[in-house]
Amino acid sequence: MHTTHPGSPAGAEDVTVPSPTVWRDRPWLGNSAHRPPMPPPHAPVAPYTHAPGGWQMPRTNIAAAPIPQAVPVGPWVPGHPAMPAPGPWAPPTRRRIDRRWLITGGVVVAVAAVVATVITVGVSDNSAPAPANPSTTPTATAAPAPTTSAPTPAPVPTAALTNLLLDPAAINSVMGAAGMDVRAPGTRDRLFTDTIDQPQCAGAWGPLLQTAYVGSGYLATQNQVLREPNNDQWLHTVFQGVVSFPTAEKAKAYADSEAQKWGRCTGVTLKEVNSDNHDAWTITSANTTGAVLTSTATLEGARGWGCQHALTVRNNVVIDVSACSINPGNEGETIAAKIADRIPAA
Template sequence: MIRLAISLLMLALLATGCAGNGDKAQGPPKEVPKSALEGLLLTTDQVDTVMGAAGMVAHKPVTEMNDHRNLLPNLNCLGAWQVNESAIYGDRWTAMRQVLLRAPDNDNWDNLLVQSVVIFPSSQEATDFLNQSAERWAKCTNHNVNITLNGEPLPRWRSGDLTTTDSELTLPFTRVNGDQTRACQRALAVAANLVMDIQACKPAGSSVTQAADVVDQIKAAMPR
C-alpha cells in the first residue's frame, strides 16, 4: 500500500509538472527585451531544415533599416517588395536584427531566406504597424514592379493575393531575373512588441510557405 501511494503521488506530481509546462508553452508571448533579440533568429541548421535546402550560407547580421525609396517611391509596395525599409518603419522601432541566407551563395541562388525581427516600444505600437502595413499591402496585390538601375533592369516582381489575420500578413510573389524564376513568399507578423519581417524564395514551381513557417518558429522561441 505504501509503494502504491508513493507511485500515485509521483504520477500526480508528473502530471502537474507536464500541465504546467504545457500551459507555459501555450501562453501568450511576453514583450521581448533588446537582449533577447539575437537568439530569436533561426540558426543555419534550422534554416536548412525549414527551407529543405542544404548549405544555406548566412551573411553578416544587419542592425539598421534599408532605404530603397529612390528605386520604389510607392510606399504601398515598398514594404512588400523589400524587408526592413526605413520609409515604412519610420522612427517607431527600437532595435532590429536581419540575416540573409542563400544557397548557393551567389547571385544565381536557388534558395533564399531573409529573416528579421524588430522590437517596438510596446505591443500596441507593433500591432499598429502591422495594421498600417495591411492597408498598404492590400493596395499592392497582383501588382508588377519593374525597376531599372543604372540602365540595367532589376529582377521583375509580381505579387499575388494577400492573406491577412489579426496578427499576420502573407503575400506570394514571383521574382524573375533573366531566365531564372523564383517562387517566393513574404510574411509580416506581430507577437507582443515584436514584428517579424520575412522573405523566402525557392525555385519556380515550388509551393512556398517558408516565410510563414519561419514566423511560427520565431514565435515559439519568444519568452513566455
C-alpha cells in the same frame, strides 16, 4: 472613594467606599465578635441605624435580625489584612424575586427561540437580515475576487533580439536545402535601404525595408541573409529579421497598418529605383487574414523565381521574413511562426 468589590464579577457596578478613617469612628466594623447592645425585651421598635451603607432597617425583634454575610476584607483596609468583615463595598442584598415569573419568562424565551430557529431555517441562504439601524451599522464591502491570470510578460529588450533568429540548420530544414548559411555582412542591426517606384507597396514587396518602417516608432532590428555558398547562382535565399517596438500595442498597430496596405497591392508591378537592377516584380497575391500576413512576389523572366513575404507580431516584436526559391510556397510563413514561438506572448 469609588471602586469595585474585588470579589465581584467583571462588569459589576461600582459601589462607594468610605474613607479609611471611618473605621476609627465605627470600631465594631471588621469585628465579627462585636454585637450591638440588646434593647429591653419589650422595647419599642427602633430603626437599626448602624446597618451597612447607612440603611434604615426596622425590626420588631432585634435578636432575630440577620447578621450580614462576612466577606473578605480588601487589602486596602488598614489593620485588617485578613479579618472577615462586612465591608461597605460588598454588593447589596438581592431582592426576593417571585420564581413563578422566572419560570414563565423562561418558557416564553424558549418558545421565542424555537420560533426564531424555524424562521431562520425557512429563509433562503441568499437572504440577509436587515440592519437594526442603517445609519450606524457599517456597510460590508465585498472583497475583490483573487485574480488567477498569469502576469503579463515584460517587453523583449533590444539586447535579446539576436537570440530570436533561427540557426542555419533550422532554415535549411524548412527550405529543404543543404549548405545555407549566414552571408556577408552577417547579422545586421539596420534596415535595408532599397526603394521602389511605388513606395505604398514596399512592405508587401520586400522584407525589412526602411521605407516601410518610417514613422512607425520602432526601436531596433536584427536581421540576417542566408543562402548557399555559390555567389553566382543559388537556389534558396532567406531574409529573417525581428524589429522591436516600445510596447506590444505599438507593434500590433504597425502590423494592422501593413495589413491594410498589402490588400491594395495585389496585382501591382513595381521596380527598384536606386539599383542597377531594374527588373520588374509583380505581387501576385496577398493574404491579410490570420495571425501571419503573407504576400508573394515573382520576378519577371526568372523562370518562376519568387519570394513569399511573411509578417507577424509577438509581444512588442514584429517578425519580418522573406523566403525565396523557384515556385515558392509557405516557407516564409513557417519561418516567421517558428521565430514567434521563441517570444513570450504579451
